[in-house]
Amino acid sequence: MSAVLQESPAQAGKKHEIDENSFTLAAGLGTGPVPIEPYASPAYFEKERERVFRRAWLYAGRMEQLPEANSFFVKDYEINKASLVISRGKDGRVRAFHNVCSHRGNLVVNQSCGVAERLTCRYHNWAYRTETGELMGVPDLKHFFDFDKKSCGLTPVACDVWEGFIFVNFQKKPEVSLLEFLGPFGKTYAGIPFFNLDETIVIQADFKANWKLIADAFAEPYHVPALHPATLAPGFAHPEENRYARPLSARAHGIHRHFSAYGNPQYVPSETSKVERLVYVQETGGVLGGDSAENARALTAHPAINPTKNPNWSADVTWIFPNFNIDYSTGGFWTHEFWPVEYNRTRWTLKIFIPKTMNLRHRLQLEHYACRWSEVVLEDVTNCERIQRGMESGAKTHMILQDAEMLIRHNLHVLDKWVNADTVAEALQ
Numbered sequence: 001m002s003a004v005l006q007e008s009p010a011q012a013g014k015k016h017e018i019d020e021n022s023f024t025l026a027a028g029l030g031t032g033p034v035p036i037e038p039y040a041s042p043a044y045f046e047k048e049r050e051r052v053f054r055r056a057w058l059y060a061g062r063m064e065q066l067p068e069a070n071s072f073f074v075k076d077y078e079i080n081k082a083s084l085v086i087s088r089g090k091d092g093r094v095r096a097f098h099n100v101c102s103h104r105g106n107l108v109v110n111q112s113c114g115v116a117e118r119l120t121c122r123y124h125n126w127a128y129r130t131e132t133g134e135l136m137g138v139p140d141l142k143h144f145f146d147f148d149k150k151s152c153g154l155t156p157v158a159c160d161v162w163e164g165f166i167f168v169n170f171q172k173k174p175e176v177s178l179l180e181f182l183g184p185f186g187k188t189y190a191g192i193p194f195f196n197l198d199e200t201i202v203i204q205a206d207f208k209a210n211w212k213l214i215a216d217a218f219a220e221p222y223h224v225p226a227l228h229p230a231t232l233a234p235g236f237a238h239p240e241e242n243r244y245a246r247p248l249s250a251r252a253h254g255i256h257r258h259f260s261a262y263g264n265p266q267y268v269p270s271e272t273s274k275v276e277r278l279v280y281v282q283e284t285g286g287v288l289g290g291d292s293a294e295n296a297r298a299l300t301a302h303p304a305i306n307p308t309k310n311p312n313w314s315a316d317v318t319w320i321f322p323n324f325n326i327d328y329s330t331g332g333f334w335t336h337e338f339w340p341v342e343y344n345r346t347r348w349t350l351k352i353f354i355p356k357t358m359n360l361r362h363r364l365q366l367e368h369y370a371c372r373w374s375e376v377v378l379e380d381v382t383n384c385e386r387i388q389r390g391m392e393s394g395a396k397t398h399m400i401l402q403d404a405e406m407l408i409r410h411n412l413h414v415l416d417k418w419v420n421a422d423t424v425a426e427a428l429q
């Protein structure tokens, strides 16, 4: 039994007061302390590289990044020491290739994205067809020996799309399809309407911390009153009704997971928050500011969003294993990517999809919410390097998780399965 499933000695054999409503117990997880080794051990990180990031389906980008035939973008996966080109064909199909020249291994594409019929390596001008990766042209071909052009295309990588989200898999022949990998999550969260996909705010940063510490920062709202007293707590906790911002729901969906965040129904901007008072929208404000009432209704009508349909709902956080979040609120949605670089280094990318500005007031509203949201996430992530230091000090071998931190426990449980399983089928059980 994995450590994350074990009962704590204090709780063994005794009914805990939160048993009935426990997210942790409902997810079939234990309640004992959880080892911190996965955050602080280079050896564990090597296992994650081989057994998780080389076998799981990994996020690459959105379909909007490939608006037409011959569109392409480059995505680097440092954990797998790889750079990929993702392209769209005239047949509408999305394909992925290693961005590596068949001639002498140079990285072919030097720009982050574009539209072109051919991708040309600048070292000796070998050219590849963008949509299929086939080798098209080789300068001075006659001086090569027994040249087989057909076998010298870009090396393909498995690629598939779910709800407009593009995923890749580094296994030569993936053991499971993307849909099998997504399992119940893929079914529950299918059909959610996504709005505002063309106006994106991107925030990217590198941290001296394990990738899971950054992911954990967005996996529970228990920290809201302490870490975000001025920015988030007034709107996402309540001094009497929900002092510690307990989630409305938190569940495992196979190897993936979600929690629904509480919103304070009595929240109004304070007298001193003059700008926020100007731009605040009670009904559709959500986390990111205003969207149309119609869009807000379409989102909240979906059964997966705020699944208990609690009226005091603010946002849903979904965490697709291993390192990708899609988060929803009535004001729009946003994604997090937590990319491991070393066991104690992470590149984090936050993309916020916001509506197009309709008028001056709307513009002010979006600017306000974008600024405040940036402040909130900086409060989250700047704390992570301190946790890494604490974990690496050797002072503690375990951490103690409460019920609202179920997603963190579930991730460690799933991770442990993947690290120890010989096959993906076994890891998915």
Ligand code: FES
Pocket: 101, 102, 103, 104, 105, 106, 121, 122, 123, 124, 125, 126
């Ligand atoms: S390495 Fe790419 S053309 Fe020579």
Ligand SMILES: [Fe+2]
Pocket: 217, 218, 223, 224, 227, 228, 376, 380
């Ligand atoms: Fe936070």
